[in-house]
Amino acid sequence: MLLSAQERAVLERRTLRTASAQALRARIVLACAGPEVPPIVSVAASLQVAPDTVRKWRRRFIAARLDGLADTPLPSRPTALDVDQAEAAVVTAPDSTSSDLADLREARRRIARMQAELAIHRRAAELLGGAAFPADGPQSSG
Known part of the structure; x- marks a missing residue:
């Protein structure tokens, strides 16, 4: 997996954040970069993460480059308004008659x-x- 000079610079800056998830993702991509891609297991061992973690972030980087390393938003909880609307819909729903x-x-x-x-x-x-x-x-x- 080859990196542009700009991508490499961004990833190296991200590795300076020692305790962040973004830093780990950047280290994974940098470890996998180059003309000869090392085995996933060896990258995982050197970074002390699971091979699936390396696979995941390598795959996401290949698919969307730097944007692929961003956190994906978690599904949001329904707001109070959503709950109120659902309750109102149930209350106003016609009853099934006998x-x-x-x-x-x-x-x-x-x-x-x-x-x-x-x-x-x-x-x-x-x-x-x-x-x-x-x-x-x-x-x-x-």
Whole structure:
């Protein structure tokens, strides 16, 4: 992985911040830079980090250069306004009435009856050799 002179200068400045995450990321990229890229495990051992850490920051640098080393924002907590809006939506949502539930139960009963009738017709067709009820359903004439 090759670095421009400007990138190298920025990374070297970042390494001066000894205890920061940005300094560690800069050290990782600098250790991986050059025409002959050292093995990730050796870079990890020399910097006393996990090989996955080296992989992550090397990959992010390759993908987005210096911008890839920035912290990604964490998902934010919902604000009080978001919570209030959600509560208001729940309070103003229409209640499901008992008639809706009764309609649903009736529809389920009708479907069950139709499925039972269909099973009877299919069984009759099997017994009659399929002449009375074709396998792909009744054909409409028209």
